[in-house]
Amino acid sequence: xxxxxxxxxxxxxxxxxxxxxxxxxxxxxxxxxxxxxxxxxxxxxxxxxxxxxxxxxxxxxxxxxxxxxxxxxxxxxxxxxxxxxxxxxxxxxxxxxxxxxxxxxxxxxxxxxxxxxxxxxxxxxxxxxxxxxxxxxxxxxxxxxxxxxxxxxxxxxxxxxxxxxxxxxxxxxxxxxxxxxxxxxxxxxxxxxxxxxxxxxxxxxxxxxxxxxxxxxxxxxxx
Numbered sequence: 146x147x148x149x150x151x152x153x154x155x156x157x158x159x160x161x162x163x164x165x166x167x168x169x170x171x172x173x174x175x176x177x178x179x180x181x182x183x184x185x186x187x188x189x190x191x192x193x194x195x196x197x198x199x200x201x202x203x204x205x206x207x208x209x210x211x212x213x214x215x216x217x218x219x220x221x222x223x224x225x226x227x228x229x230x231x232x233x234x235x236x237x238x239x240x241x242x243x244x245x246x247x248x249x250x251x252x253x254x255x256x257x258x259x260x261x262x263x264x265x266x267x268x269x270x271x272x273x274x275x276x277x278x279x280x281x282x283x284x285x286x287x288x289x290x291x292x293x294x295x296x297x298x299x300x301x302x303x304x305x306x307x308x309x310x311x312x313x314x315x316x317x318x319x320x321x322x323x324x325x326x327x328x329x330x331x332x333x334x335x336x337x338x339x340x341x342x343x344x345x346x347x348x349x350x351x352x353x354x355x356x357x358x359x360x361x362x363x364x365x366x367x368x
Contacts (some may be wrong), residue, residue, distance in 0.1 A: 150229070157226035163335075165229050168218035178212035180239075188243045193255035194285070197247060210240050242296045258282035265305045300329035308345065319345045333361045 150165040152158045154306045160166050188206060191197040198204050213236050214221045220230050227233045248256055249255050258281060266272075270282035283289045301319050304326050305311050311318035311329035320327045321342075332348035339346050339356040347354035347361035355362050 147320060150231075152220065152226070152229060155224070157220065157229055159226060167230065170218060178216040180212070184209050186242065189246055189250060191247055193251060194247070194257065195255075195259045195261075197244075198259065199266070201259065201261070219251055235323035238241065245296055247269065256285060258285050302329075303329055306330050317348055321346070335361055335363045337361045 152163055164225050184205075188197065197206050202302050210308070213232075214227060217230070217232060221233060260270055264270075266283045268281060270280065272281050273279070274281050274284065279290060300313070301309055303311075305320040306322070306327055308318070308320045310327070311320055313329075317332050318329045321330050330346070330347055332354075334348055337347070338359060339361045340359055342356055342357050344354050347356055347363075349363035352363035352365045355364050
């Protein structure tokens with residue numbers, strides 16, 4: 146994804162090759178940069194929006210959001226240029242969804258922008274949300290910012306008995322019942338790793354899916 150994408154404007158050509166770059170690192174010293182269930186649970190256990198974002202200058206929620214930026218490296222680590230990487234947008238959709246999950250759990254009285262002198266300059270309720278004309282506090286209210294979308298429930302949060310229960314219009318989900326209550330999971334494409342799982346976890350555009358020696362393969366069928 147994003148192979149050979151242009152780094153524009155020129156101010157964002159930070160590597161001097163004209164391309165959007167990544168330097169993803171999976172070595173042990175980089176562990177802990179990606180989201181875990183513990184991090185998600187910490188967000189949804191917050192007692193208010195104010196609780197979520199304390200301490201205001203560098204809270205866990207902000208810090209953990211930065212983990213994937215550092216993990217991917219390259220332009221994702223450069224604050225002014227990070228939006229050039231398409232992963233920036235899917236990552237921030239995920240962060241926004243976490244906030245929405247918390248909002249859905251809290252009463253309206255607990256969903257207010259902090260009005261505290263400890264909030265850093267430019268991040269206070271009445272400060273402008275640059276480059277937009279909104280104020281920071283406006284982001285708390287969907288009707289003010291014109292939000293007209295919603296987040297689907299994660300397939301992994303719904304139980305299933307058969308693949309049909311996963312309701313995937315593209316057929317890219319399968320029902321894993323190996324641990325009792327079924328859980329919808331993403332299928333692997335041809336060449337992907339399927340461990341020693343069932344054939345059902347493999348996806349084929351044509352042919353019959355087979356998990357063969359831990360690799361998903363699409364076996365051609367005779368006409």
